[in-house]
Amino acid sequence: MEEKNGATSKAGDWRSYERVLLPPVRDLHRLEVYEQNGGYEALREVLTSDKWDPTSVTNEVRNSGLRGRGGAGFLTGLKWTFMPPVDPNIPRFLCGNGDESEPGTFKDRQLMEFNPHLIFEGMLIASYAMSITTSYLYVRGEFADWISLMEVELAKAYEKGYVGKNVLGTDFSTDLVIHKGAGAYICGEESSLMISLEGERPYPRAKPPFPAQRGLWNYPTTINNVETLACVPLIINRGGEWFADLGSHRHPGPVLYGISGHVNRPGVYEYPTGMLITDLIYDVAKGMRGSKKLKAVVPGGSSTPILRADQIDGVTMDAETLRDAGSMMGTAGMLIMDEDTDIVSWLRRVTRFYHHESCGQCTPCREGTGWIENIVTRIDEGAGNLRDLDLLIDLCFQMEGRTVCALADAAAWPVRFTIERFRDEFEARCRPSLVPSGGVLTPALGP
Amino acid sequence: MPTVTIDNQEFEFEGNPILLQFCLDHDIELPHFCYHPAMSAPANCRQCLVEIGTPEIDRGTGEPRLDEDGNPVIRFFPKMMTGCSEDISDGMVVKTHRSSELVREAQKDNLEFLLINHPLDCPICDQAGNCPLQIQAYKYGPEGSRFEFRKVSKPKHIELGPRVVLDAERCINCTRCTRFTTEISESHQLTIIERSVWNYPMTPPGVDFDEPYSMNVIDICPVGALTSKDFRFKARVWEMSSTPSITIGNAKGSNCFYWVKDNLVQKVTPRTNMEVNEYWLPDEDRLDYDVFNENRPEGPTIAGQSASWDDAKTAAADLLKNVDANGIVFLGSAFACVEDNYLLGELASALGAAAPSYIQHIEPGAGDGWLITDDKTPNASGCERLGIRPLDATLLRSRIQGGDVKLLYVLQDDPVAAGICEAADLAGVSVILHHTNTTNETLVAANVALPAATVVETVGTFVNQDGHAQRVWPSKAIRGVNRTLSMEIGKSRADKHGTPFDRWFDEDHLVDCQPGWVVIPEIADLLDIELRFKGPRDIMLKVSSENEAFGGATYDAMAEPGVRLVDVGAEV
């Protein structure tokens, strides 16, 4: 089926794809409308039908092949099985990660705006599958308006008995709490998110132990992205097999592509995974703005490695293909840049982002992000040296994999890959080196 | 027994040791900054990265998979792991910088990062010479820096509280200090503020870092970010000798080092003893060292006039000779060591006088259940174990006022200041006084004053309120020659830095004083009382063999950690 449409798209007949995460139903965000359109049926079935118990729900999710939509692309069902056996004396928690702060990513916000109950329902089913009695929906503080909208809908869901004590009259009780962040990219990192919830400075925690062993307040915890959780009711309703058949079979399911940058029609689009990047740019997003030539694509948020225009032919949006192409699926928040884009200036701003958002806990990230911004700034201003480029790559390797969380990696990849893939543009900005890289230099004196 | 292989060497282990601690315990130096054995391990400095592998387990059999040679197949983690956050497991294979180029690179890279924004102001930094960052940068760091930008400039010389000064630029954000205030002292006075490279430890506005244990953060700070307001710029670490000892302001007998330069105590820092004070020392124990440096007597006096030691001892013996034993009151001292008190008791008994008693110095409510105690003396328990009982102050006062007391022999205490009597009350009493400071208010009434060596000048044994017997070494020299002290001082003050700057043989600031275990036997000698010992070591041999309350408390057994004595019922 992957070969059905176009030479290499894995998204099948995507033009006639019918949306499931954001189906075309007016006012679906309202509980009444959501219910009229089969809302909370998956939850009801899971709770009341003999077919389902926590294990079978987890297995269904596992069989669906659902992978996390928050960036790392980990198998969701497998993650759920990491939770230890239930002990009634030990609380267990679920976190819905709606912190969505990865630059270039704006799909979770639209999902929260247009289909919040799907997220709630997904969280409730996940809570049932993992015997969780409290789940937190962590939403970045900037989304204040969307939080307010969701609070209204959540209150309705409580009132209707979908959440709270004895859900739908069964003996399953679970609470759902919306937690508002306050402006910190790091809180999208799962351990940081948990510590933020605990009311401490959200410094990521070393793993292992993993959240399933020691999570929130040191109790077993699972963290999933909100879009991931929104897939769960769909899997229950339509079956894991249906999900697994959608899109790329090793990274299946519907996905919200957030397309931004120099295209005629940016926006959030729902299609199966495995869409050709070229289809997304030239067909879905209606081509390049002003018919300019494509220069580069960042496929899944700022930390995923940039792809040059000549690297995207035949590349589809799924983990395996993107990895082979030298990048990652990330959040599927795609930035499209046209030929006029100054890639050096762009990278400078990216490095500033990571410098500002590093939590400051680990040495390589706290110090490295600032140093990198310094160097890229210098290059951007025409005062860089050729050896700076090698130094930058060196620093990236000094940061990658050496910190508690992956922020250092996320900060290093764009630098390393952008220089690698646009080296000529960086070299054109640099002065020739007077001292070879690694030489001992007289440090520039401060004022 | 389960085993772990570190750099191709196999070790057995028990329980669940932390890899970094295990290495340190086995003399494998693993550079680190943020890890502290008493606190949680945030793994934030990233300096103790090592390669870790574990045996591959065959899913079918549950047994380790073996290679062709029958050795377990080891699967290494894809990334280096921090030793401080990893528990050792059976069959684990670890490569440190001693066997892995990757780890050496990682250590070097990390130190390069640590140093880019660290002011290289070692020449004016108190920590220099004893600084983990300096030492590890020297041993494991890069040769130069590739950083060519302005260093981040952060606030300097902030008085966080009355005793601790912060230089935020030097901070490497290891969070040891904030973890100390949240996990150990629980004062919650410090936090890291801001984030990214902007962050540093601070009190929240309106709060002073004034908790009674604040100065511990100075010791655990792995750089010179937190320094002592009292000690700042007073001496370089290589100019001082440091001697293991105990503090004397509390009955806890917290273990410490006395740092001495020019025969003056410059600072007091904690010495680890898990039986007593673990790693910590209250601020008050660190700042009371003036008693060792200031107002020290300049030799013995007779009736207020300077005298030679021989004359003073003779005068004391004469006084003792000419008084009826019933008229002599011996006051032992909870400030003096077991040896001195023991000798005093022996002297009293030989003279047929009543056994000594000691003045209690108890401030009810001062204690905190930790290292600060109500009892402000170091050796009340030692006195009790010798049979020296607390003084009945009222009784003694009435006896003095009634003229019953003819001679008062005081070992290292101050009955006037303690409110037992007025100096004037002692007009008709002969007073022999071993005093440590000229501020002693009983001194004006002393017929014979014999300057006593303090804890930093003597050798002796102290028993803390929990029954822990600990010996001390002389931290500084006294005027005159004493073979025992010279020997002990030589052992204790071996120059740790191999430099000739230590001035302990210098004549400046030498105090003309004598330990009780020198003076009391000599007075006894003049009275034809046999009270000769080769030295305090022999005294304790005798005491520990005769008195079961001191069983086992020989110098050899006590060494640096001390000996926990048998419980003798209610401790003081």
Add this chain to the structure above:
Amino acid sequence: MTDFIKDPVILMPERHPEPVFSTEELVFTAEETRQIATWVSQYPTADGAIMKVLWMAQEKFGFLPPEVIRLSAGALGMPYARAFGVATFYTQYFKSKKGRYVLDVCTCFSCQICGGYDMLHYLEEKLGAHAGETTDDGLFTIQEVECLGACGSAPMLQITNGPYVMNLTEEKIDALIDALKRDQLPFFSSVTLPQDEDDLGGNRRTDVRDTLTYSAPPVAKTLG
């Protein structure tokens, strides 16, 4: 933030600042206290509610001077220092007094290459204040912020941690400033999904006043 790389100086904090609010002002009402109790019940430990309490306190007092952070921590029985560490970590908690309206202009990533800096510079010139500064009349604070998660609607800004203003143009900024001077905050605007335009013929939400569509971003004149 902008010139930190050139002049990386972190200033000495005020150790013992004069309180902005009097002790009489520094109280939570009975209703607020009830609200706090509800929040506390949502977490296993009271500390979990600190972010919500700080948000409420910021709403009530306008910003979070130390005494307000202390009040918030006290309401939960949590150490003041910890609450202070939390408050200073997050950018949305205002530790100093801001203008009546805080204009957070996104210049990050997509917004950068779609004219975010053009809008920031226009705003700076229009209001006569740099990013990080407050206008002399105390009405506006301009801030340059990181990605706000509205990349498809670049360039955009957020007003005082509240409404988003998408697809900025100079005219739109002019109108916005005029409206804010009259204390008229923009309404919540929903951005129609392109697929909804095709399938539903417009926005799916009937309960919002303002709808926008995703459209081609402007050409950025400057990137920094």
